[in-house]
Amino acid sequence: MKGPVKDEHWIGIDLGGTWVRVAVSDKSGHFLAKTSEKVDKSSARAISDQMIRLARFLCRKHGFDPKSVKGVGIAATGPLLQEEGVLIHPTAIPFDCVPITKPISEDLDTQSCLINDAAGAALGEKMFGAAKGLDNYAYITISTGIGCGAIVNGTLLLGKDGNAHEVGHIVIDYEGRLTCGCGRRGHWEAYCSGSNIPNFIRMRLRDEPRKDVEESLLLKMAGEDPSRLRATDLFTAARKADRISAKLVEEIGVLNAIGFANVINAYDPSLITVGGTVTLKNRAMILNPIRKHVKDYALNRIPKITITLLGDDVGLYGAIAAALTYIPQC
C-alpha cells in the first residue's frame, strides 16, 4: 500500500448497532489512525456528537488540523434516508430519527456523506479489496444483523432512499415462526444474525428429545438456562462435537444458503465476499454449509464465495470509499 498523501486527510466512520469505529485515511486507503467506542445511545444527537469527538481526538492526537479533512464518509446500520443524511427507524438503535451528516459537516466544517454500511463495504471491497476490477460483485455481512451491498454492471445499487437490498429482511420462512428486530416475521435476520441465533436455538430445542437437550453441551454452556444462550455458545459447542449444536449450525447454514441464493438470483455476481462478526469468528462453520447447499436454491451460476480480505475494517474502508466516491475532491 502506498504511503500517506501529505496534508490530505479523509475520515471514515463505521456505525454499527454496538460499536462506532473512526479512522483517518489518505486517499489511497492507508489508515493513519483509528479508534472505536461502544455507541452512545443516550440520545439521538449523542451519536453524531460521539463521532465528532472521536474524529477531533484522532486529528489532535496525530497533530493535524481538522480543517485539513477533505470529507467524512459515514457507513451506518440502516435503514436510512441517504439524501437527508439521517437514520430512520434503525433496527439496532432505539430512536426514530438519528441526524448524522448535518451535525458532522457543521462541526468539522467539511462535507460528509452517509451510506448503508453493507453498500459501503461493497464499495470498499471494490476500491481496496478482493473485488478490484470486478463489475458484478456482492458483499454480505452476517453480524448483529444481516446486510448486503451489490455492484451490478459496475454500478453500486442504492435505491430511492439508499436502502436497496436490505437482504436481512427477505422472507425465508413463510410460516413466520420467528419475529425479526424490524417487527416483521420470517425474515432471514430473525434466524441467522448474531442477535437472533439464540431465538432460533430456543425454538429448535423445543422440537428435540428432552433427554438429548438436557445432556447437550450447549445447554450446559448456558448454565442449564435456555434464556441465557448466546450465539457464540452454539459455535463453541459445535466445535467440541456437541451433536445438537452441530445439527443446528448445519440448519443455520441451510437458511444462510437460501439467503445467498436469493442474492445470486437477483444480482448474478461473479464474487461474493462475506464479513461480519459471526462470519469472521466462525469462518468454516458459516461458509462451508453455504457452499454445500446454495446450489439447491440458486438458479444462476454459483459465484466464488469467500471471506472479505478487509476483515473487521471492511466498514471503515467502505466509509472512506464512499467519501472518495461521493464528495467532490476539488
Ligand SMILES: [Zn+2]
Ligand atoms: Zn426484518
